[in-house]
Amino acid sequence: MGYSSFISVQPKISMSILQKGYDTLSKKAASDLKGDAVSKLLEDLILESLKFLEEKCKRLELTSSVSDKQYCAFQIKGNTSNFSRPVNSGLFDATLTRRLLKRLTNADLRTIDANDRARALYTAAISYPSATDILKKDDRKTPSKFFEDLVGHLVSKALAVNPEKKIKVLAEVAPLIPGQDSPKPEQTLPTDFVFDLGPNKSRIHLPVKMSTRERVIQVWAHQRVLDGVYGINRFKGILVCLTETNMKRKDMSVVEVCLPDQWAIYQMFIAQLFRIYYFDPPVAYAPLANRYPFIQVKHFSSFFDELEKASTGLEG
Amino acid sequence: MGYSSFISVQPKISMSILQKGYDTLSKKAASDLKGDAVSKLLEDLILESLKFLEEKCKRLELTSSVSDKQYCAFQIKGNTSNFSRPVNSGLFDATLTRRLLKRLTNADLRTIDANDRARALYTAAISYPSATDILKKDDRKTPSKFFEDLVGHLVSKALAVNPEKKIKVLAEVAPLIPGQDSPKPEQTLPTDFVFDLGPNKSRIHLPVKMSTRERVIQVWAHQRVLDGVYGINRFKGILVCLTETNMKRKDMSVVEVCLPDQWAIYQMFIAQLFRIYYFDPPVAYAPLANRYPFIQVKHFSSFFDELEKASTGLEG
Secondary structure (H helix, E strand, O other), X not given: OOHHHHOOHHHHHHHHHHHHHHHHHHHHHHHOOOOHHHHHHHHHHHHHHHHHHHHHEEEEEOEEOOOOOOEEXXXXXXXXXXEOOOEEOOOXXXXXXXXXXXXXXXXXXXXXXXXXXXXXXXXXXXXXXXXXXXXXXOOOHHHHHHHHHHHHHHHHHHHOOOOEEEEOHHHHHHXXXXXXXXXXXXXXXXXXXXXXXXXXXXXXXXXEEOOOXXXXXXXXXXXXXXXXXXXXXXXXXXXXXXXXEEEEXXXXXXXXXXXXXXXXXXXXXXXXXXXXXEOOOOHXXXXXXXXXXXXXXXXXXXXXXXXXXXXXXXXX | OOHHHHOOHHHHHHHHHHHHHHHHHHHHHHHOOOOHHHHHHHHHHHHHHHHHHHHHEEEEEXXXXXXXXXXXXXXXXXXXXXXXXXXXXXXXXXXOOHHHHHHHHOOOHHHOOHHHHHHHHHHHHHHHHHHHHHHOOOOOHHHHHHHHHHHHHHHHHHHOOOOEEEEOHHHHHXXXXXXXXXXXXXXXXXXXXXXXXXXXXXXXXXXXXXXOHHHHHHHHHHHHHHHHHXXXXXXXXXXXXXXXXXXXXXXXXXXXXXXXXXHHHHHHHOOOOOEEEEOOOOHHHHHHHHOOOOOOEEEHHHHHHOHHHHHOOOOO
């Protein structure tokens, strides 16, 4: 059965609601990422997505190859041809209420019990991407942008400052290059989020990725450029990822794709990242914190407990 | 008019011939990249592609926004809906004969006049990709693999050694990491081509890309890892690219997409690449050779004149 033939009237309505919510969020996020309007739009979109998953879909249990984790996928009831990405059942909480969500998006996070916080954050982050997997074919762009807006909003709210998405590296560097006629202040290096917390604070370099796969070396390379131009550790590198799960359609099993030894090499020979946060931290990365070169991989909920470490010169 | 409806019988035959040639080439290239069998398969595939372009297609002149370069695109006669990537008319030589091609693939390159050599190399490299643009919808994989095989063949023939596509970085590094129980010789870092020329020669790190776009920072980052693990300059970094042209469909104009200032930053703060070769060198990169940090961007035909510099400790 082809894709277009199974979309009945009800899912079309769901898709249109989510699409509209996503579009409005994208626009507002571009103008004031930490603003209350973005909080509200995120809440609405997350709750609509969860409502669709809970009311219109059923759960399909997946075979987990990851120790101590269970995964499911969502499918529209009565239809088996299209399903969501794997969802960690232990971290997913379909009953996430607007009340709890408000506490997330209002930077009230630290007062939420650590387990509840981790589950609420994961559920919020996986909601729209999972619904979109089912409702739109091969849409990788909007789940990724939604996730970037969610993380960017939570972090900028917590730091009380909006990020930049480009830095004037070239203006800083131009005077160092003989034969450059003049600095080129208009030219910038596109980056992920960078936060300037003020003169006596660290700055934060915050790449956001759905998963790392093979391209993560870029994150270390950008960190190296920042270290070179601005001085080592002037920017703290914090990578935020959703998950590293991969579903094998053949047998509907879930694995985590991890390259801990390659990461160790990047951390040894390219640059040092301060933290790597996941919404569903991969099992294979946990031991990296305990041996040289000490890559600290944690649940994203820990970010809010470590705000001071990230924003000051304190190591940790 | 949809794509499938315009493919008449004749193009279908062309597509099937090219597809078969590509498949056989891919298989042989994997087992002995510098071998004579690969020379012959490359010659056949290039000549078949040129024959298709010349006999079944017509040229459409494009508007060039690049100074001193003219571009055309190929279209099947009588059909205007599908066309090739931009082809540099000054470098394209449709009359490329098997005799000249044999001299290319038999490492007899240095005896060919520099201009003829540059044109022959460009024509060979753009042939199959252009034909495929017309015959197959959205196929980015096979043109890219063809180009990698062509460059890999010419370089390995000239160096008289086949490359590796992964290196045992992890076995080298494992002893440096406390708590690693043992080296992991079975684990490797996937790379682009690396050539080991023997104990008293440089090694060569040779990434091959159709164009660089935003992901080129990876090349500098890999070079940095090699410098860190094996010592600076143990591997000479040589990036080989086809072109940086981009066609705007709106007005059928061609631009070169270049980021010379970003490249300078990578060369200053990540690692030093020895050479960057293009089959159609972008105008904006030529001046980089004359100012710090001295990135030497040249036509790929120069590689064969600089073999000694690349393979020994001689700087240049």
